[in-house]
Amino acid sequence: MRVLSFLLRKEFRQIFRDKSILALIFMLPTIQLIIMPLAANFDVKNVNLVLVDHDHSPYSQRLISKIGSSGYFRIIENSRSFNEALRLVEANQADLVLEIPAGFEREFVREGAQKLSLAVDAINGTKAALGGAYLSQIVTDFNTDVRLEWLQPGRFSTASVIDVTASNWFNPLGKYQFFMVPGILVLLLTMVGGFLSALNIVREKEIGTIEQINVTPIQKWQFILGKMIPFWVLGLIVFTIGLLIARLIYGIVPVGSLATLYLFAGVYLVALLGFGLLISTYSDTQVQAMFVAFFFIMIFILMSGLFTSIDSMPVWARTIAYLTPVTHFIEVMRMIVLKGSSLANVKWQLLYEVIFAIILNGWAIWNYRKTT
Amino acid sequence: MKQLLVFIRKEFYHVFRDQRTLLILFGLPTAQILLFGFTLSSEVKNVNLAVVDFARDVVSQQIITKIQSSSYFNLQQSVMRYDDMQRAFREGKIKAAVIFPTNFNDDLRHLGTAQVQLITDASDPNTAKIITNYITAILGGYQQQLNAVAAVPHQIQTETRMLYNPDMNGSLNFIPGVLALILMIVCTTLTSVSIVREKELGTMEVLLVSPFKPILVLIAKAVPYLVLSLLDFILILLLSVYVLNVRVQGSIFLLFGESALFIICCLSLGLLISNVTASQQVAMLISMMGMMLPTMLFTGFMFPIENMPVPLQVISNLVPSRWYYLIVKAIMLKGLGFGAVWKETVVLVSMTLVLLGISLKNFNIRLA
Numbered sequence: 108m109r110v111l112s113f114l115l116r117k118e119f120r121q122i123f124r125d126k127s128i129l130a131l132i133f134m135l136p137t138i139q140l141i142i143m144p145l146a147a148n149f150d151v152k153n154v155n156l157v158l159v160d161h162d163h164s165p166y167s168q169r170l171i172s173k174i175g176s177s178g179y180f181r182i183i184e185n186s187r188s189f190n191e192a193l194r195l196v197e198a199n200q201a202d203l204v205l206e207i208p209a210g211f212e213r214e215f216v217r218e219g220a221q222k223l224s225l226a227v228d229a230i231n232g233t234k235a236a237l238g239g240a241y242l243s244q245i246v247t248d249f250n251t252d253v254r255l256e257w258l259q260p261g262r263f264s265t266a267s268v269i270d271v272t273a274s275n276w277f278n279p280l281g282k283y284q285f286f287m288v289p290g291i292l293v294l295l296l297t298m299v300g301g302f303l304s305a306l307n308i309v310r311e312k313e314i315g316t317i318e319q320i321n322v323t324p325i326q327k328w329q330f331i332l333g334k335m336i337p338f339w340v341l342g343l344i345v346f347t348i349g350l351l352i353a354r355l356i357y358g359i360v361p362v363g364s365l366a367t368l369y370l371f372a373g374v375y376l377v378a379l380l381g382f383g384l385l386i387s388t389y390s391d392t393q394v395q396a397m398f399v400a401f402f403f404i405m406i407f408i409l410m411s412g413l414f415t416s417i418d419s420m421p422v423w424a425r426t427i428a429y430l431t432p433v434t435h436f437i438e439v440m441r442m443i444v445l446k447g448s449s450l451a452n453v454k455w456q457l458l459y460e461v462i463f464a465i466i467l468n469g470w471a472i473w474n475y476r477k478t479t
Numbered sequence: 480m481k482q483l484l485v486f487i488r489k490e491f492y493h494v495f496r497d498q499r500t501l502l503i504l505f506g507l508p509t510a511q512i513l514l515f516g517f518t519l520s521s522e523v524k525n526v527n528l529a530v531v532d533f534a535r536d537v538v539s540q541q542i543i544t545k546i547q548s549s550s551y552f553n554l555q556q557s558v559m560r561y562d563d564m565q566r567a568f569r570e571g572k573i574k575a576a577v578i579f580p581t582n583f584n585d586d587l588r589h590l591g592t593a594q595v596q597l598i599t600d601a602s603d604p605n606t607a608k609i610i611t612n613y614i615t616a617i618l619g620g621y622q623q624q625l626n627a628v629a630a631v632p633h634q635i636q637t638e639t640r641m642l643y644n645p646d647m648n649g650s651l652n653f654i655p656g657v658l659a660l661i662l663m664i665v666c667t668t669l670t671s672v673s674i675v676r677e678k679e680l681g682t683m684e685v686l687l688v689s690p691f692k693p694i695l696v697l698i699a700k701a702v703p704y705l706v707l708s709l710l711d712f713i714l715i716l717l718l719s720v721y722v723l724n725v726r727v728q729g730s731i732f733l734l735f736g737e738s739a740l741f742i743i744c745c746l747s748l749g750l751l752i753s754n755v756t757a758s759q760q761v762a763m764l765i766s767m768m769g770m771m772l773p774t775m776l777f778t779g780f781m782f783p784i785e786n787m788p789v790p791l792q793v794i795s796n797l798v799p800s801r802w803y804y805l806i807v808k809a810i811m812l813k814g815l816g817f818g819a820v821w822k823e824t825v826v827l828v829s830m831t832l833v834l835l836g837i838s839l840k841n842f843n844i845r846l847a
Contacts, residue, residue: 127757131764139772146776146795148786149605155785196642197815199805223637229644230652230812233521233605234783239639240612246637247619268592269618273611275601276568286603291772298768306760394672395500397763401664402507405771409515409657414781416606418553418574419524419649424517438571445602448569 110325114333122337132303136295136345140352144287147414154238156180157192157201164212170249174205179241193226202228203238215253277445288357289440290413292349297407297433300342300376304383305400307334308475309390331472335380342376343369353444362447368440371453374460375436381467382432388474407433432463482691486699494703504669504707505714508661512715515657516723520649523609528552529564529576534583542595542621546577551613568600575599575610643813654719655807656780659800661715662738663745663774666708668766670749673700675762678753693842701746708742728814737810737824741803744827747834748799754841778804802826 311317390396442448587593599607
């Protein structure tokens with residue numbers, strides 16, 4: 108125990124000596140947590156629409172003003188031809204092109220059927236799909252309005268209507284930030300812990316100081332523990348700062364218990380730091396360690412389910428996603444913070460993190476012994 | 480000139496001697512582009528959905544079958560009671576629930592209108608919105624089927640065409656984005672570290688007292704990384720074309736030229752970072768921890784930049800990968816020519832010049 112406390116004192120002193128790194132550890136996550144959630148907004152509101160109106164009739168005008176007043180679309184311009192409109196799509200200024208054919212009103216009133224053509228920039232899938240869906244909805248409503256005007260009300264009401272009443276649980280206003288802030292906090296914690304621990308042992312290797320430690324009678328597990336505890340403390344401080352920012356700036360107050368949240372964060376950090384230290388024991392240089400850490404952390408981030416849905420991935424990819432510890436922590440953060448889930452609700456995720464922590468730390472200790 | 484060549488050769492030896500690092504530099508982007516190419520997409524499929532059916536009549540059964548047959552939902556039939564549903568939400572087992580009230584069929588028959596309640600887990604608002612859209616569309620389709628008997632006059636139909644992506648390949652948008660992200664982080668970090676490393680080890684002083692202009696030192700250091708990064712780019716491109724089936728619609732030479740420009744821009748950014756830092760650790764923390772998330776978000780392949788608050792839109796202009804992503808999308812996916820990307824090209828050229836200018840000036844001052 109005494110050996111460990113000496114080691115810890117040395118490690119802490121090393122961290123606190125380099126003021127620029129210490130500042131980075133706290134500043135980078137803080138600034139990013141304040142700014143980034145504002146950037147991660149998927150409110151599909153400003154779908155840019157170009158209209159090509161060949162008809163210029165009262166009916167086409169009515170349809171256009173209905174689209175304009177829906178709040179989802181920004182009508183960019185009335186183009187004269189489809190090709191002109193397409194150029195706006197090519198220049199990234201428009202997402203959708205709606206073409207109203209000549210004789211729209213006449214055909215619609217007389218023949219009773221008419222076609223509108225819609226072209227969607229399908230590279231950006233979500234915006235295209237949602238924009239298209241909204242537009243179809245508006246056209247359907249418009250259709251119903253017009254039909255009601257032309258038909259006797261009695262005849263029309265024979266059709267039965269199913270109403271959908273949708274309620275949004277856990278985030279009734281549908282605020283995107285409520286979803287992003289807990290997730291981004293996890294990502295930042297992952298980066299701080301992952302990169303710092305990955306760089307740590309390999310740095311001593313590169314500088315040569317590890318030789319000195321290797322000739323002392325320090326146990327291997329003591330060495331790893333001495334490396335881990337300071338980062339664990341730093342991580343929990345970063346986590347606390349993050350929760351404060353979430354509360355003060357975004358007004359996110361965890362619904363569930365803070366104790367559960369900290370328990371999970373504590374276990375998660377042990378798992379993650381073990382992962383970083385393992386990378387460190389395998390690398391020859393800091394550059395190698397950094398790139399390997401980058402590789403895994405990027406996978407952690409992009410497959411964590413924060414930015415894209417895990418459910419829609421192929422089965423093999425879903426397996427990878429569920430193997431990464433970040434996925435579970437983000438899920439649990441959201442469950443506890445937004446839904447008020449209890450420890451019993453998240454016990455399986457917690458068990459997974461514990462297993463992950465034991466395996467990776469054990470591996471790091473074992474591998475460190477091999478390299479000395 | 481001959482001197483420079485000799486110097487560049489020395490740097491090449493330096494880089495290629497470290498085979499483990501080389502393996503990492505090529506292996507990692509390969510694995511990443513494959514993994515993300517196959518898995519990332521903006522679609523929402525296989526959503527776990529519970530049905531709470533108080534009605535248990537013909538109509539509700541028909542609607543359930545309809546929901547079941549769409550690939551969007553995994554129906555959890557076992558959840559039947561209201562409390563069970565609440566628990567399933569809390570445990571994260573379902574993302575949505577459809578509730579049929581007791582008199583569903585009667586209401587529909589006699590009153591002509593019936594209500595279905597849809598509950599979504601809006602802790603993920605985007606998915607919730609998409610689910611609501613899907614369910615509304617499915618019910619709308621069912622309703623039309625129901626009313627098909629009475630022919631409805633005055634109908635407008637919408638014909639939808641999917642531009643550039645007729646197969647609705649969900650990962651199409653992510654490939655240029657991930658390409659821009661990987662290139663930017665890898666190039667920037669590599670250069671930032673390589674120069675700061677010499678500073679840290681003290682070998683930079685040796686170089687600087689040699690009869691060699693500082694700018695040549697920088698060029699010699701940058702050339703191997705430019706070559707490496709271009710090889711990385713070619714590798715990623717081959718993988719996207721032959722493995723992920725994303726065709727290059729436009730000119731491949733133009734794409735190559737623009738990529739070289741982007742890489743040079745990132746190398747200049749790396750130079751600047753290595754100028755302002757004193758140790759590898761700080762350089763890496765800035766270029767990885769400080770840049771990863773902002774690059775990811777401001778490149779624009781995940782979240783539309785025009786939805787961001789104006790100050791952030793201004794900041795996003797400073798991220799080189801944002802411009803490169805627009806260029807790749809235009810050339811690779813839309814098949815456009817230089818005329819469509821000249822503005823973005825000018826931006827990248829100016830960024831490169833400014834970054835290089837600041838780094839060189841800084842570098843010269845340090846020498847004096």
